[in-house]
Amino acid sequence: GLVTTLGLPQPPRRIEVYDNSHIQGTNAVGAMIVAGPDGFIKNQYRKFNIKSEGLTPGDDYAMMREVLQRRFKRLLAAPSEAEAGSPRADDEAVPQWPDLVVIDGGRGQLNAAKEIFDTLGLTQVSLLAVAKGPDRDAGRETLFMPGREAIKLEPRDPVLYFIQRLRDEAHRFVIGSHRKLRKKDIREAGLQEIPGIGPSRKRALLHHFGTLKEIERASVADLGKVPGVSAESARKIFEFFHTQPG
Numbered sequence: 001g002l003v004t005t006l007g008l009p010q011p012p013r014r015i016e017v018y019d020n021s022h023i024q025g026t027n028a029v030g031a032m033i034v035a036g037p038d039g040f041i042k043n044q045y046r047k048f049n050i051k052s053e054g055l056t057p058g059d060d061y062a063m064m065r066e067v068l069q070r071r072f073k074r075l076l077a078a079p080s081e082a083e084a085g086s087p088r089a090d091d092e093a094v095p096q097w098p099d100l101v102v103i104d105g106g107r108g109q110l111n112a113a114k115e116i117f118d119t120l121g122l123t124q125v126s127l128l129a130v131a132k133g134p135d136r137d138a139g140r141e142t143l144f145m146p147g148r149e150a151i152k153l154e155p156r157d158p159v160l161y162f163i164q165r166l167r168d169e170a171h172r173f174v175i176g177s178h179r180k181l182r183k184k185d186i187r188e189a190g191l192q193e194i195p196g197i198g199p200s201r202k203r204a205l206l207h208h209f210g211t212l213k214e215i216e217r218a219s220v221a222d223l224g225k226v227p228g229v230s231a232e233s234a235r236k237i238f239e240f241f242h243t244q245p246g
Helices: 002-006 060-077 079-084 107-120 158-189 199-209 212-217 220-224 231-242
Strands: 015-023 026-036 046-049 100-104 126-131 142-144
Touching: 002 158, 015 060, 015 158, 026 060, 026 158, 046 060, 060 107, 100 107, 100 158, 107 126, 126 158, 199 212, 212 231, 220 231
Parallel strands: 015 100, 100 126
Antiparallel strands: 015 026, 026 046, 126 142
């Protein structure tokens, strides 16, 4: 299926899928998930806190560039480890090098990734970009590969289903990472970040609920009971803790 549809040289033993997430450009996170012949290999997943100085908030190209460069420069720097496979028994069947790299995006993202691969001299790795269908319709994804026409698969195609699963898993992982990071930030910042909620309201919230954790758990109705917190503010606070980024 996968091999013929994508024209791969052989069935991939290791597939790496990359995704990015950011909320209005803050806390950008990149993530990599790994799949092998037997499914997802969770102990190999990796998170990348995006560090680029001067990264324009929401610049997905730059985020992906940074993640791919960091991942593959590291792999190139450690050839012995990659060849030997790491000593942990459960990793032995899984090569460190991917045969196929899947990224979220269209032709533009694909070209950006290809440029990185060319610069690093990675010729053995197949690249695939998956663009969401119109209105982010699952089932209408378009697949892009270097030097080939775009591929549109039928909604029931098992290859498409497999690729969607890979992408959904990457998305789930990156959003989970993001929420953890964001929660940690909120704890450290002590509610600093909620837009439009000033210091006196923050004090009122803490006074009313006692801890940040309780504020995070509160419903819109509970939040609205705090003196000085309007229905609008209650909604903002609730959404701050509960929006699904990405």
